[in-house]
Every structure is written in structure tokens, then in C-alpha cells.
Amino acid sequence: MDAARKDAQPADGSARLREAIKLTAPGTALRVALDMIIAGHMGALICIGDTDNVLAAGDDGFRLDISFTANRLFELSKMDGAIVIDKDLTRIVRANYHLNPDPSLPTSETGMRHRTAARMSLLTKALVISVSERRQVVNVFVDGRGHQLRSVQELMGTVNQLIVSLQSTRTQLDRNLLRLTTLELDNYVTLADISQTIYLFEVLSTVVEELNELVLQLGSSGKSIAMQRDEIMGNMDEEYTLLVRDYASDSSEENAKAIRARLHKTDKDQLRVPKRVAEMLGYDDKDEDSIMTSLGLRTLSSISVVREGMADKIVDEYGSLQQLLDDIEQNPSRLDSLGVDNPNILADSLYRLWGKRA
Numbered sequence: 001m002d003a004a005r006k007d008a009q010p011a012d013g014s015a016r017l018r019e020a021i022k023l024t025a026p027g028t029a030l031r032v033a034l035d036m037i038i039a040g041h042m043g044a045l046i047c048i049g050d051t052d053n054v055l056a057a058g059d060d061g062f063r064l065d066i067s068f069t070a071n072r073l074f075e076l077s078k079m080d081g082a083i084v085i086d087k088d089l090t091r092i093v094r095a096n097y098h099l100n101p102d103p104s105l106p107t108s109e110t111g112m113r114h115r116t117a118a119r120m121s122l123l124t125k126a127l128v129i130s131v132s133e134r135r136q137v138v139n140v141f142v143d144g145r146g147h148q149l150r151s152v153q154e155l156m157g158t159v160n161q162l163i164v165s166l167q168s169t170r171t172q173l174d175r176n177l178l179r180l181t182t183l184e185l186d187n188y189v190t191l192a193d194i195s196q197t198i199y200l201f202e203v204l205s206t207v208v209e210e211l212n213e214l215v216l217q218l219g220s221s222g223k224s225i226a227m228q229r230d231e232i233m234g235n236m237d238e239e240y241t242l243l244v245r246d247y248a249s250d251s252s253e254e255n256a257k258a259i260r261a262r263l264h265k266t267d268k269d270q271l272r273v274p275k276r277v278a279e280m281l282g283y284d285d286k287d288e289d290s291i292m293t294s295l296g297l298r299t300l301s302s303i304s305v306v307r308e309g310m311a312d313k314i315v316d317e318y319g320s321l322q323q324l325l326d327d328i329e330q331n332p333s334r335l336d337s338l339g340v341d342n343p344n345i346l347a348d349s350l351y352r353l354w355g356k357r358a
């Protein structure tokens with residue numbers, strides 16, 4: 001039993017829980033069966049996968065080895081005991097099986113069915129599902145952690161709130177980025193402006209993460225929400241990375257990725273402290289009024305004639321957006337040599353963004 005318990009510790013429990021949520025999401029055969037069990041006011045205890053260890057932890061029951069269907073699972077739930085299914089969800093191996101997991105395995109669940117489910121998920125790598133007959137709820141257990149399934153209607157209430165919040169954060173961010181572009185062209189960006197923008201990007205990321213969680217739980221019912229999310233997000237992810245690269249002391253993509261990971265872990269209140277943001281960008285000598293010079297990657301990438309990869313080349317050549325602006329009028333042919341097809345259009349676009357020329 002000890003060996004089995006040791007074997008049951010997976011490298012990444014949360015990845016397995018995500019898989020379990022996918023497997024039980026609306027639209028799957030398993031969810032159809034679970035909904036039928038709930039609608040029939042029945043209970044169930046179902047172990048999926050790691051069948052050798054599951055069977056080793058119990059006895060009795062009926063040997064079946066029949067193909068898995070939602071209807072069969074529903075019918076077998078009318079019996080007492082647990083149902084054992086293989087990991088690919090193709091064969092039902094046992095029904096009416098009595099499980100005896102080590103009672104010393106810790107669980108905060110109440111009721112024998114749910115305590116057994118939590119313990120079996122600690123003891124084995126199986127995904128264990130308990131349907132409570134009394135409470136009419138379904139819990140999915142992985143590594144002793146339970147996740148209660150919510151109905152599509154319940155999930156949609158939260159989804160709608162998150163969509164509104166995503167939309168309004170995106171609107172605020174758009175306004176902020178437009179202002180930042182003008183300030184960049186004026187060479188008047190302060191550290192406070194950057195930390196405010198980063199804060200909004202992080203709020204946006206958090207809302208998207210929460211929404212992604214619900215899209216996963218919605219299964220096939222979440223497809224239109226995912227499309228709506230992508231529509232609202234547009235290219236915000238790339239914009240964020242470009243902003244970080246524009247202002248970090250080391251502008252490499254690799255460093256930007258590391259900085260973004262650190263910013264994301266940081267408490268939102270701390271992101272409102274410009275000095276903290278400066279530290280994460282790689283500076284220890286800045287205060288909120290310090291002028292920050294942009295490389296211009298984000299602004300250049302927003303111009304249609306700047307093809308992919310071209311913004312990096314321009315920045316390598318000129319050093320910063322300001323130096324490009326200083327040079328572009330006198331010497332547009334310098335851009336020619338970098339492979340920019342229409343240097344004049346690029347110059348016009350920059351001036352238009354700046355509001356200096358119609």
C-alpha cells in the first residue's frame with residue numbers, strides 16, 4: 001500500500017486537476033452521465049484510471065469489462081458501491097466495488113462516500129468522482145483535492161461579470177496606451193505612467209485567467225465565450241511584452257518574459273508603487289517622476305508598413321524612438337538600407353501619431 005501511495009504523487013497535481021475538469025466538462029459523455037445521475041436523484045462513486053491500484057484497494061463487486069457509455073454508467077450507478085473505469089474512459093471494469101483505502105489518509109470530507117473518494121485520490125492516480133445523493137452535487141478529486149462541478153447556468157453568471165470587467169479594463173488600457181504613445185513621441189514618459197500601464201495590463205491578465213478557468217469548466221458550452229475573449233483581447237499579450245521590452249534595462253525577449261512572470265506574481269497594490277515596478281524593470285535609481293526613454297518597439301509595431309521583425313531592426317539601428325524621430329526627416333534613406341519599403345509612409349505615420357502633421 002505504501003508503494004502505491006508513493007506512486008500516487010504526480011509531478012503536477014494542478015495539471016491533472018485541469019485534465020479532470022476537461023473530462024467532466026459539459027458536452028463530454030462523462031458529464032452527460034453525471035447529469036443523468038443528479039437528475040435521477042441518485043449518488044455515485046466513480047474511479048477512473050490507475051485501475052490496478054484502485055482494484056488493489058478494494059474487493060467484491062461485479063467484474064464487467066464492457067464498453068463505456070453514459071447510459072451504462074447511469075444504470076450501474078443504481079447499485080451500491082464504486083464503479084471502476086479505465087483511464088481512457090473506454091471500458092467499465094467493475095461495478096458495486098467496495099473500496100477500503102487506508103483510513104489514516106487525511107481528509108476533511110464528511111460522509112463515507114466522499115471520504116472514500118478523497119482517500120482513493122490520495123492513494124492512487126485515479127480521478128475519483130463522488131456524486132452526493134443527499135446534496136445533489138458532484139465533486140471531482142485529484143490528489144486529495146476536490147473540485148465541485150458547477151452547472152452551465154451558474155458558471156455563465158460569473159462569466160458575464162468577467163466579460164464586462166474585461167471589456168472595461170481593455171477600454172481603459174487602450175486610452176492609456178494612446179496617451180503613452182503621444183508621451184513617448186514627446187519624450188515625456190515618466191515612471192508613474194509606465195507603472196500605471198503595467199498595472200492595467202496585469203488587471204487584464206488576471207481577469208483573462210479567471211475567464212480561462214471558467215471556459216475550461218464550460219467545455220463545449222464555452223466556445224463562444226472563448227471567441228468573445230479573444231476578440232476583446234486582440235493583440236494585448238504582444239503589446240504588453242513590447243511595452244516591457246521598451247522600458248526594461250535589458251530589452252531581450254527572454255528578460256521580458258522573466259519580468260512579466262515576476263510582475264504577475266506581485267501583489268496588485270505593489271504594482272501601484274512606481275519604485276517597485278522600476279526595480280522589476282531593472283533600475284534602482286528611479287522615482288515616479290523620472291523620465292523613461294522608450295525603445296519604441298510597441299509604437300513602431302503598431303505602424304502598418306513596419307513588417308514583423310522590422311521594429312527590432314529599426315531599434316537596433318537607431319537606439320531609441322527619439323533618435324529615429326531626430327534622424328528620420330533629414331535622412332529617410334537610412335531606413336531604406338534596413339529594408340523598410342516606404343520610409344516616407346513610416347515617417348508620416350509617426351508624425352500623425354504624434355499629432356504634428358496631418
Ligand SMILES: Nc1ncnc2c1ncn2[C@@H]1O[C@H](COP(=O)(O)OP(=O)(O)OP(=O)(O)O)[C@@H](O)[C@H]1O
Pocket residue numbers: 043044045079080081082097098099100110111112113114115116131132133134135
Ligand atoms: N468505501 C466505499 N466503497 C464503495 N462505495 C461506498 C463506500 N462508502 C460509501 N459508498 C457508497 O456510498 C453510498 C452512500 O454512503 P454514505 O451513506 O456514507 O453516504 P454519504 O457519504 O453521506 O453520501 P451522500 O452525500 O450521497 O448521501 C453507499 O451506499 C455506497 O454505495
